Amino acid sequence: MNFLNHIIIYCLKHFTVMLMCKTHPVCVIFNYINISCALCREQNITTCTCINIEATPDDEIVKVWDELRMVGLPDDIDVQTLFEPTGYCWAHHRCAEWSLEVCQTEEQLPANVDKAVVSGSTKRCAYCKHLGATIKCCEEKCTHIYHYPCAAGAGTFQDFNNFTLLCPDHIDQAPLRSKEEANCAVCDSPGDLLDQLFCTTCGQHYHGMCLDIRVTPIKRAGWQCPDCKVCQNCKQSGEDNKMLVCDTCDKGYHTFCLQPVMDSVPTNGWKCKVSLNSVS
Numbered sequence: 001m002n003f004l005n006h007i008i009i010y011c012l013k014h015f016t017v018m019l020m021c022k023t024h025p026v027c028v029i030f031n032y033i034n035i036s037c038a039l040c041r042e043q044n045i046t047t048c049t050c051i052n053i054e055a056t057p058d059d060e061i062v063k064v065w066d067e068l069r070m071v072g073l074p075d076d077i078d079v080q081t082l083f084e085p086t087g088y089c090w091a092h093h094r095c096a097e098w099s100l101e102v103c104q105t106e107e108q109l110p111a112n113v114d115k116a117v118v119s120g121s122t123k124r125c126a127y128c129k130h131l132g133a134t135i136k137c138c139e140e141k142c143t144h145i146y147h148y149p150c151a152a153g154a155g156t157f158q159d160f161n162n163f164t165l166l167c168p169d170h171i172d173q174a175p176l177r178s179k180e181e182a183n184c185a186v187c188d189s190p191g192d193l194l195d196q197l198f199c200t201t202c203g204q205h206y207h208g209m210c211l212d213i214r215v216t217p218i219k220r221a222g223w224q225c226p227d228c229k230v231c232q233n234c235k236q237s238g239e240d241n242k243m244l245v246c247d248t249c250d251k252g253y254h255t256f257c258l259q260p261v262m263d264s265v266p267t268n269g270w271k272c273k274v275s276l277n278s279v280s
Contacts, residue, residue, distance in 0.1 A: 037092045040071045040132065040147045071147045072130020079121045089117050094200065095148040098163045099134035126167065127154040137167040138177070144169070153217035155194055157182065160203025168194065185225070186210035201228035218275070219250045232272070233257035241265075248275035 073082075083089045091113050096102050099116035120134035127150035135151055137144045144167040146154060157166040157174040159181055166174055171193045174182040182190045185204040190196075195215055196205045201224050208215035211226070224230065229245075230237045231254040242255045244262070247269045255262040 037090060037095055040092065040095050040149055069128070071132075071149050072125055072128050073121060073132035075131065077121055077131060079118055082117050082121065083114070087114075089114055091117065092148070095134070098148050098151070098158075098165070100136050100145075101134065125150050127151070135165060137170055138164040139166065139170040139173065142167060142170055149221050152198060152200070152220040152223065155215075155217075155220065157193055157196070157205075158198045158203075160198075181205075184210055197223050197225075199223060199225035199228055201225070213250060218248060221249075223250060224252075231257050244270050244272075246270065246272040246275055248272075 093110070096110040096113045096116065097104070099110075099113070099120070101112050101116035101119055102110045103112060105111050116134045120132045122131065123133045123145050124131055125133035125147050126144040127146055130147075133145040133147050133150075135146045135148060136142070137156070146156065146165070146167075151158060151165055155168050155171075157171045157178070159165065159174075159178045161178075161181060164177075166177070174193055175190045181203075182193070182205065184191055184196065184207045186206055187210050191207055192209075195208050197208055197211070197213065197215060197220060198205055200222055204225055206225055208219075213219065228237075229243070229252045231243065232251050233253060234257050236254075239254055239256075242265070243252045244255060244258075244265060245252050248271050251272065253272060255265060
């Protein structure tokens with residue numbers, strides 16, 4: 001097996017895979033690697049430690065860390081730097097399969113990811129304004145294009161069945177284009193489409209109001225529904241009575257997976273350390 005033909009590695013951040021892109025899909029599985037996606041430029045995040053809101057003074061809770069500000073390519077990007085010397089490139093599976101240039105192969109692996117990387121290097125995301133955008137609104141005349149994480153943060157409607165999205169300006173077309181896929185899994189109606197959250201694992205949509213969640217860009221990015229939610233540290237579900245959900249990002253953490261371990265679930269809310277990190 002040729003090591004460089006097509007390498008897939010687990011991406012701990014997006015609960016999916018990263019792939020080293022070429023057109024000959026031979027797969028080698030790895031556990032983890034700290035490397036940037038050529039499409040969104042995000043790396044894997046480190047293990048989270050816990051902070052109890054109850055014990056954290058308000059003046060210590062500074063600007064919320066927003067992973068979306070880390071997305072995208074700089075204006076002076078040299079596209080050659082996005083590729084290995086061998087001509088291969090790395091990309092999150094989700095970033096790749098939603099990209100305009102990419103198609104699925106018989107082996108269910110994306111092809112032409114390298115073409116998407118080159119094309120995206122000159123296209124600016126409608127949400128973050130950085131280069132590297134490869135996912136276009138499916139309204140033919142619309143020019144809005146996004147990075148995969150930004151598409152969620154911007155509140156686009158994403159159709160998991162055919163990897164298409166509608167920007168907020170054309171989101172009203174979702175019921176016509178996606179039929180019942182546009183319905184909320186709780187109330188079984190499209191309702192307010194701008195209030196919907198998209199589960200990045202199963203592809204179902206949920207109204208924030210139906211789940212009693214205030215929808216924000218940080219919650220939208222990488223959001224998982226209650227049935228799919230896993231601990232951000234161990235990547236496992238279960239132990240729901242010991243699963244903390246961050247008030248800011250809505251991501252889950254087992255109390256016993258935190259550092260230090262928490263003996264009980266806080267009663268007055270909780271935020272993960274990632275959401276409390278200071279950014280200037």
